[in-house]
Amino acid sequence: EAGVTQSPTHLIKTRGQQATLRCSPISGHTSVYWYQQALGLGLQFLLWYDEGEERNRGNFPPRFSGRQFPNYSSELNVNALELEDSALYLCASSSPFPGLAGGWDEQFFGPGTRLTVL
């Protein structure tokens, strides 16, 4: 069974440009989570999509947005890129059967997209 896939692996942009990152969840998973891991800052929660809707977002400005498609794949868009947006962006998916955490079940992570903003 294929795991979570992300594309591209690496992305280089300049300040002010827009970046689009893509994630395909494990077959059968309906929840997709996006995380940012910037150097020295650790992992930070960005967005959670489930059944095509945004369920929650972390403390990031509105220029970080995304969507989930009918096939449950997801896109993360970052507008007006800033130097500090350089980071590893990780996507994770989880099963549609909610556990004790009300849906935040075991997460399967993709390999990430490394975004560099010059």
Add this chain to the structure above:
Amino acid sequence: KNEVEQSPQNLTAQEGEFITINCSYSVGISALHWLQQHPGGGIVSLFMLSSGKKKHGRLIATINIQEKHSSLHITASHPRDSAVYICAVRGRDDKIIFGKGTRLHILP
């Protein structure tokens, strides 16, 4: 003060030693995760806990909701256990908060 604190930040031990990594949090939570991140960046979910204790192979995770504390234990540690171990909680506002991680290095 961070809402999720891990200790120690770095840990070096000899192969075979018993390892304990701690996670304390200051918010009410619905669940806690332990994650493992290898040097290449890949992340694996180890445990999800909302109460009690879970065991998988040489790994044991416990949580004390009243004390807002969780521990991850590794028995008979091995060099392949070398990684960054990350604690993450889901707060009652559904926000997900991560600790800064514990970098573990097991010497052969």
